[in-house]
Amino acid sequence: MADQDSEAWRVRQAYARRAGRGLDSRYEYWRPENLFIFQARERAVVGLLRKANMLPLTGCCVLDVGCGDGAVLRDMVRYGAAVDDLYGVDLLADRVERARELTPGAHVSLADAQSLDFEDGSFDLVLGFTLLSSIVEPEARARVASEMRRVTRHGGLVLLYDFWTNPFNRDVRPLRQAEVRSLYPGSRVDLQGTTLAPPLLRLVIKLPGGWLACSWLDMLPFLRTHYVAAVHI
Numbered sequence: 001m002a003d004q005d006s007e008a009w010r011v012r013q014a015y016a017r018r019a020g021r022g023l024d025s026r027y028e029y030w031r032p033e034n035l036f037i038f039q040a041r042e043r044a045v046v047g048l049l050r051k052a053n054m055l056p057l058t059g060c061c062v063l064d065v066g067c068g069d070g071a072v073l074r075d076m077v078r079y080g081a082a083v084d085d086l087y088g089v090d091l092l093a094d095r096v097e098r099a100r101e102l103t104p105g106a107h108v109s110l111a112d113a114q115s116l117d118f119e120d121g122s123f124d125l126v127l128g129f130t131l132l133s134s135i136v137e138p139e140a141r142a143r144v145a146s147e148m149r150r151v152t153r154h155g156g157l158v159l160l161y162d163f164w165t166n167p168f169n170r171d172v173r174p175l176r177q178a179e180v181r182s183l184y185p186g187s188r189v190d191l192q193g194t195t196l197a198p199p200l201l202r203l204v205i206k207l208p209g210g211w212l213a214c215s216w217l218d219m220l221p222f223l224r225t226h227y228v229a230a231v232h233i
Contacts, residue, residue: 006137007135007136007140008091010137011091011134014171015092029071032206032210032211033198033202036196036205036214037196037198037201040195040196041161041194041228044161044192044194044228045075045159045228047192048190048192049079049157049159049230051190052157052230054124054157055079055080056079058080058081058082059082059085060085060124061085061122061123062076062081062085062086062123062124062125062126063123063151064127064128065088065113065116065126065127065128065131066089066091066134067088067089067095067108067127068090068098068099069098069099069102070088070098070099070102070108071102072127072129073086073088073106073108073127074103076127083104083105084106086103086105087106087118087123088103088107088108088109089109089110089113090108090111091110091111093110096108096110113131113147113148114147115143115147116148118151120150120151121150121151121152121154121156124152124153124156124157125152125159126148126151126152126158126159127160128158128159128160128161128162131160132144132145133162133166133174133175134171135173136171136172136173141183142183145184149231149233152233154233155232156233157231158184159230160229161226162174162226162229163175163225163226164177164225164226177191177227177229180229180231184231184233187231187232188232189229189230189232190229190230191230192228193221194226194228195225195227196214196218196224196225197223197225198225200217201214204217
């Protein structure tokens with residue numbers, strides 16, 4: 001329990017530092033670079049959900065682990081899920097409060113993902129977007145991944161969006177694709193690369209014709225820093 005509490009404390013401190021530096025505003029949806037990232041990510045997410053025969057999400061029970069303000073949960077409504085079938089947990093109280101405000105009807109609670117208060121096999125789809133990379137302690141990361149597997153029904157899906165490289169942020173530890181497979185041994189994992197390297201994207205998209213240039217660059221797999229992984233449970 002002490003190790004579990006220490007990693008949760010570290011994550012809270014990391015997000016507090018980020019908020020103190022005003023970094024949250026860098027991720028506003030309407031910024032051109034973020035719009036490009038989110039649209040590319042959505043194409044990858046929808047593609048993998050379609051491949052898993054999960055669209056539409058009508059009747060599916062969905063959990064977002066580390067849900068933040070609930071933005072990804074609200075995406076699930078557009079994919080066919082009912083709001084009453086949406087659940088979210090987050091470690092930060094202010095984000096839980098914001099998610100409840102923006103996603104009325106969803107079930108959002110304050111929780112440490114290392115110990116989820118749900119029965120085994122409760123969900124058809126469990127989401128973790130830039131979640132595991134925020135957990136730097138290996139045992140804590142394994143506990144969260146195990147909990148996500150536990151609460152996913154047999155035949156369901158764990159859907160991860162994360163990065164494999166991020167050399168400038170000491171508060172995170174990249175999640176390599178090989179590690180995803182090791183965290184979910186015996187499960188089929190479908191991977192889709194996405195997200196043009198953000199430093200390059202922020203530079204190029206400001207240029208004349210920048211959106212088109214970024215679209216061309218995004219076709220080069222080695223310039224993508226993130227991926228979406230669909231883990232079949």
